Amino acid sequence: MTTTTASPTRRDVLPWSALLALGTAVFITSLTETLPAGVLPQMSSSLGVSSGAAGQTVTVYATGTALTAIPLAAATAGVRRKPLLLIAMAVFLVANTLTAAASTYAVLLASRFLAGVAAGLAWAILAGYARRIAPAGQEGRAIAIAMTGIPLALSLGVPAGTLIGQQIGWRVSFAAVSVITLAVLAWILFSVPAVSRPTATAEKPKPTTLQTLRVPGVSAIMVVVVTFVLGHTVIYAYIAPYLSHAGLGSAADTILLAFGIACLLSIWYTGRHIDGRLRGLALAAATLFTLATAAFVATTTHAVVWVAAVAWGLGWGAAPTLLQTAAGHAGTRRSPAIADTAQAILVTLWNAAMALGGIIGGLLLQRVDVTADATVAAGLGALSLAVIALARHHAFAPTDQDAP
Structure with missing residues (x-):
């Protein structure tokens, strides 16, 4: 009698490609939030508003996230995580593209609020996603890898976006974020494994x-x-x-x-x-x-x-x-x-x-x-x-x- 043994799997090894894809998604959310601080003079001059008014683009983003994170988490509790993450990043793509093309201050604020809503959805699942695809006992390390996107956005993303804004134009800075987002969508699609939906059912509200x-x-x-x-x-x-x-x-x-x-x-x-x-x-x-x-x-x-x-x-x-x-x-x-x-x-x-x-x-x-x-x-x-x-x-x- 011949027995067949399944190929061994390295369950103790972190899924680096998937975690780095999640980290890049975190980078995009953080960079989208903070980039206006680096291109504020160019934005205010281009749209004919004060620096204080242009600065409200950061507040509007944070408000969009704060207002929608909990309702969206509740509404999507039974939705599979991978499609949900792809939807959130797609909304980032749309929002940053609209920001780059904004012809009026009102359109700019609307696009920034939309980006904040996307962030509320993304942030509600990113850390949990990293936890779920990590080997047992390495959940914290997996979250740390994903969260590397935050300091990278502050130390590299914002200075780079500021330089692009000064040399070429603030709209190009946001367009560049859209290009990165497009690449991350493909990365997530092919590298990030699917995870089960949260265990909220009719029996367990x-x-x-x-x-x-x-x-x-x-x-x-x-x-x-x-x-x-x-x-x-x-x-x-x-x-x-x-x-x-x-x-x-x-x-x-x-x-x-x-x-x-x-x-x-x-x-x-x-x-x-x-x-x-x-x-x-x-x-x-x-x-x-x-x-x-x-x-x-x-x-x-x-x-x-x-x-x-x-x-x-x-x-x-x-x-x-x-x-x-x-x-x-x-x-x-x-x-x-x-x-x-x-x-x-x-x-x-x-x-x-x-x-x-x-x-x-x-x-x-x-x-x-x-x-x-x-x-x-x-x-x-x-x-x-x-x-x-x-x-x-x-x-x-x-x-x-x-x-x-």
Whole structure:
């Protein structure tokens, strides 16, 4: 009798092509959101509006995401993940193409809102997708690889888009994002495996936002999302005026490049260790951010500002991976559907905090002084650190490797 043995499969090996495709999708979402900051003068001049009005393209994007992430997650809870991701990226393609072709300010705002809606849909499934295609025990590392798109967008995408906008035109910058999106659509289609739809059925109704927030640990994670992202945005959105105040205005691009490189190093290290040291890494990230922003308040000594900018990048670069992994762990203890709803809540709060951070930071800058943003950021960082330290049972529970 002859027995046939199936070919062995490497279930312990990360699906690199698929994860890099997801990472490029994350890159597109982040770049689409932040690119207007780099081409603001060209946009305002071209459309005949003020810089402040052109800056609202970022707010409109964040608003579109915040308003639609949870409703879209609920409405698509039973939809297969791969087609849904392809639809989200196709909407990005349409939205960025419309942005590049916008002839009026109204069309520009509409296209940016549409891009924000696409982001709400994409962000609600990207982290969960990375978790589901990863081998057991490497889910956090898989999310870290996918989230590399965020610091890459900040450190490479925005500067490149800014250069294109200055040399050729801001419309070409957005058209280039559309071309990248087209390539990513094909990459996802051929490289990303299909995953099962969430387990929401007629017998098990889709989890509501309130039900998800009642899951142990989820609410604490969301508090950290709001405080950490709000603190980061308050200072990041207005870092240029602070650096000018510190006498480093001419070095702003180099300092932000150092910040971006530190973000990349942080997410690389986090990806290697997150599955065993989530709590320790979360504490370190909040501590670095708090110390860095406090340093901005305490002194404008150039060497200290440089070191603080790098420390800030080391703390912030890990934040998206840490928080999405924590939310995924807390939700998955109940069900994959709970985990998906938790991700949708996280995306909504994240973008709401970004929109609010831009408003608060601007008011502080105008009505107080240039260091007020850093002061508020440091306070919010300290609050994030306190919540992480206290939430040790469900949200940021220690593992064996976290123990001293």
